[in-house]
Amino acid sequence: DAGVTQSPTHLIKTRGQQVTLRCSPISGHKSVSWYQQVLGQGPQFIFQYYEKEERGRGNFPDRFSARQFPNYSSELNVNALLLGDSALYLCASSLWGEMNTEAFFGQGTRLTVV
Amino acid sequence: AQRVTQPEKLLSVFKGAPVELKCNYSYSGSPELFWYVQYSRQRLQLLLRHISRESIKGFTADLNKGETSFHLKKPFAQEEDSAMYYCALTKSNTGNQFYFGTGTSLTVIP
Numbered sequence: 001d002a003g004v005t006q007s008p009t010h011l012i013k014t015r016g017q018q019v020t021l022r023c024s025p026i027s028g029h030k031s032v033s034w035y036q037q038v039l040g041q042g043p044q045f046i047f048q049y050y051e052k053e054e055r056g057r058g059n060f061p062d063r064f065s066a067r068q069f070p071n072y073s074s075e076l077n078v079n080a081l082l083l084g085d086s087a088l089y090l091c092a093s094s095l096w097g098e099m100n101t102e103a104f105f106g107q108g109t110r111l112t113v114v
Numbered sequence: 115a116q117r118v119t120q121p122e123k124l125l126s127v128f129k130g131a132p133v134e135l136k137c138n139y140s141y142s143g144s145p146e147l148f149w150y151v152q153y154s155r156q157r158l159q160l161l162l163r164h165i166s167r168e169s170i171k172g173f174t175a176d177l178n179k180g181e182t183s184f185h186l187k188k189p190f191a192q193e194e195d196s197a198m199y200y201c202a203l204t205k206s207n208t209g210n211q212f213y214f215g216t217g218t219s220l221t222v223i224p
Contacts, residue, residue, distance in 0.1 A: 003157070033210045042118075042200050042214030043158070056211045090158065094210045103210035105158040 004093050004106035012112045013081050021076045021109045025093030031055075032074040033103070034066060035090040043090055049074055050096070078111075086113045116141040118201050120215035127191045128223045135186040135218045137175075137201030145203040147177055147184040148212070152198040161186075161199070171195070191222045 005024045013019050025032050031050040035043035045058040049068035068074045072093075078085055088110050092103040117140045127133045139145060149161040162170045164177040164184060175186045184201060198219050202212040 031209050033212075035212075035214075040216070042120075042202075042216045043212070045211055045213060048209060048211045050209060056208060058211075092210050092212075096209060101209075102160050103212070107157055 004091055004104050006089075006091050006106040006109050008109060009107065010110045010112075012114060014114055015081055015083060017081050018077065018079045019081060019111060021078075021089050021091075021111070023074045023076070023091030023093075023106060025072050025074070025091075026104055029093035029095055029104075030072055031094045031096060032068055032072065033092050033094075034074070034076045035092065036060075037088040037090060037108070039087075046076070081113045083113050086111060116145065116203060116205065116213045118203055118213055118215035120199075120201055120218050122218045123216065124219050124221070126221045126223055129193055130190050133188050133191045133195070133220065133222075135199050135201075135220065137184045137186065137215060139182050139184065139201075139203050141182075141203060141205070144206055146206065147175070148202045148204070149173070149175055149184075149186050150200045150202055150214070152200070154197070158200070191220075193222045193224055196220055196222045 007022045033048040034046040037043040047066045048056040052068045063079045066076045088108045090108045091106045094103045095101045119138045147164040151161045152158045173188045198217050200217045201215040
């Protein structure tokens with residue numbers, strides 16, 4: 001098992017554009033969460049999905065949205081990109097959405113907005 | 115609102131010396147506390163969590179509810195402990211909705 005995989009690993013976008021980031025959880029994991037990590041800061045919680053439903057949302061504007069597919073993979077969408085959206089976006093998967101089983105992180109997608 | 119504070123951004127210790135990475139939290143309910151570690155060019159990974167009460171790689175952490183702290187300790191630092199350490203909390207029964215501190219970069223000097 002390759003663990004949690006995220007794609008792409010890097011991308012560059014222009015202000016105002018839209019971006020879609022992808023995450024494939026570990027096989028059998030049903031919960032996926034997304035984090036934004038700005039340089040020099042810890043990861044900030046954006047969304048959690050479990051069994052294709054949103055179970056939690058952090059303090060992010062409506063420009064951020066996500067979904068989870070029947071195979072438990074997930075996409076994070078960001079519209080109307082701002083320079084401040086430049087960050088490393090991390091995905092984490094775990095078995096369940098409620099019990100605190102161990103979360104496994106992907107390698108992240110580095111987004112640069114110019 | 116929940117908050118995790120790691121007061122030291124950088125910490126250097128000599129090999130064989132004790133190390134303590136500080137973590138304080140604020141949360142009105144009963145949180146679950148974790149330490150995550152990121153070694154150079156590796157993914158963020160779980161080091162330990164307070165509910166397990168276990169020692170991993172010689173590290174321990176005790177949840178002190180009175181002082182709202184969850185400091186990470188190791189009696190004898192090793193060079194391979196050099197890494198970025200993040201303290202994190204989750205609210206009960208919320209799975210992987212982590213609230214992270216800003217992290218402490220630990221360097222163990224040979």
